Amino acid sequence: MSRAILRLLLGCLLTVPLLATGIAHARTAQARIARVAMAVATMSDVQVRLEWPAGSPQGLLELRAGRVEAPDLGYRYRNLTWRCPLSRDRDRWRCEGDVRSGNGRPLRLALDLDSDRIDARLGQGGGTLALQRLSATPDLTRIDLTRVPVAWAQALLAQAWSQGRLNAGTATGRLDVIAPAKAPLHVSGPLQLQSMAFDTADGTIAGENIGAQVDIDADIAATTRVGIEGQLHGGEMLFGNAYLSLQKRHVDLSVQAVQNAGEGWQLPRLAWNDPGILRVDASAALDPQLNLRTLDLRAHSGNLAPLRDGYLTGFLGMAGLGELQLGGAADARLRIDRGELREADFTVASATIDDPRGRFRFDGLEGDVRFSSTRTLESELRWSGGALHGLAFGAATLPLRSADGVLQLRQPVSMPLLGGRAGFDHLQIKPPSAGTGLEIRFGLELEQLDVAQLSTALGWPAFTGQLTGHIPEARYADDRLDFEGGLAMQLFGGTVQVSSLAMERPFGVAPTLSSDIAFDDIDLESLTGVLGFGAITGKLDGRIADLRLVDWQPVAFTSYLQTDAAAAKAAGVRQRVSQRAVQDLSSVSDASFVSGLQAQLIGFFDDFGYRQIGIACRLVDEVCEMEGLGSAGPGFIIVEGSGLPRLSVVGFNRRVDWPTLLERLVAASSGDVKPVFE
Structure with missing residues (x-):
């Protein structure tokens, strides 16, 4: 009932x-x-x-x-x-x-x-609804509510919001109901709501533990008009991706709403004031399913720090940025028509944006970003510095122009990074429209970045060299970032080329990176010296194809590394491998020395000549499938010896557990290995 x-x-x-x-x-x-x-x-x-x-x-x-x-x-x-x-x-x-x-x-x-009056009282549990009607004013009925369950008003709510469900809470207050014969039903008076909860069947809209003190003024007829003035205090609310947490704060609320029978709601006034955190003044229109049709909104936040926990965690959580730290002040203006963004103006002052997980940081944000789908507008955004994945960058200014529904740079922009410069030769941002999501396109230029600084920032071994590259076009859409072109590094006397670069969820949970990497004429003496991996002289070529990192850890790739005898000869470099390097190779790859008649002499030599070195790994399901220069009975050749004593290294375990392999590499770089003779 x-x-x-x-x-x-x-x-x-x-x-x-x-x-x-x-x-x-x-x-x-x-x-x-x-x-x-x-x-x-x-x-x-x-x-x-x-x-x-x-x-x-x-x-x-x-x-x-x-x-x-x-x-x-x-x-x-x-x-x-x-x-x-x-x-x-x-x-x-x-x-x-x-x-x-x-x-x-x-x-x-x-x-x-x-004969003069009617008094009635309806109760259940601790809730009571009392009614009074005087014969002198037959159109007026006064209703006093004391801890009345809000669920009693479910059918009335369904008239305005068919999907809404009232699940918990009580109402206390006094309402005057005027029901004249030839005029709309009029309801007015103060109400106090406690511990109210509501939701929809699909869970996209919900509220819990909400309190309120409001004055209601409503006309209910073919055209329904509702006015609400008062305060909300405490509680949590979810509207799609927007999550609001009022905690124990009191928020001033003012709503004017109009609905014609069978149509959506017009909201000529919607005011929200969370003192010191967020003030919003807006007007809007909703369709019969309460989907947003039009919106004209102005918002101001004098302190962005508490804005995250109060209003932004839903949006930030979807992007994996739930811990983002904000500071400074901001103003925003939005105009949405037919569900699409038409105008936007976002202004910041002395703002900071800091990801505690170290993915990015912007300091000293100033200026504004202005967008229009119909007009040409210019704006400018500046910052004093920041960092991207631990790589510090310098100050920059973005001169922006909005035209034809696209926000773009007016001219190329660069900034200091790792002793060189990095910048955009173009940047275009297209907001969601006509069923398509956000799209960002840009061209990236990297000029003489210091690899030594990069290695220090990322905790790599002390690599040296320079990183230069041009990505003519990159596209971000559907939480995926794809790059055209590639990057080139001058490293250890050779080159490293990175191509087919793409990222999924670049700032979200478990970001994924895929690419192909090619090595050419890397100086092995410099490389092994940095890695602490014994000493090998010569030149190295190779390729890592179909590389895939999840949360920056490799989960799949196919690699092959092989020395280049012709390049070594052209450079006048002898091909030698130290006994320590042989030990490290054998320990990492479950290999053994194969030396023929010279086995008893190996311990007397510091290094050995070699004809070729080659090793391959195909990583699948945390298992590295190993190969080498060729087969040697049940094993595969890693080092093909040359000269006297003639030493070769043969691997016998073709399937190596990847975590175990990483542990062996760490041990080898620290010198904690011993040779195996066979």
């Missing part, structure tokens, strides 16, 4: 005329009424039965209604029954008993009336 306010109204107002027909000095009186119509409701198939034994101080009243309907308020009942002992004191009548509808839990209805 619905626990609605209308139950009390109907019980009180419709019983009055029936009592007059049933009371008599007789044992039983009955009446049947086909239909009773009022301003807000009708009752059909009404039966009244009164049993009053002669000489008794009271009788038993029973009222039944086959159907009760209040379509403007959304209430419809079947088989409504009220039984109560009826008593009379002069011209004053009293009756109190249970009201039932179907198999629902009963409510307690008490009626007290005379």
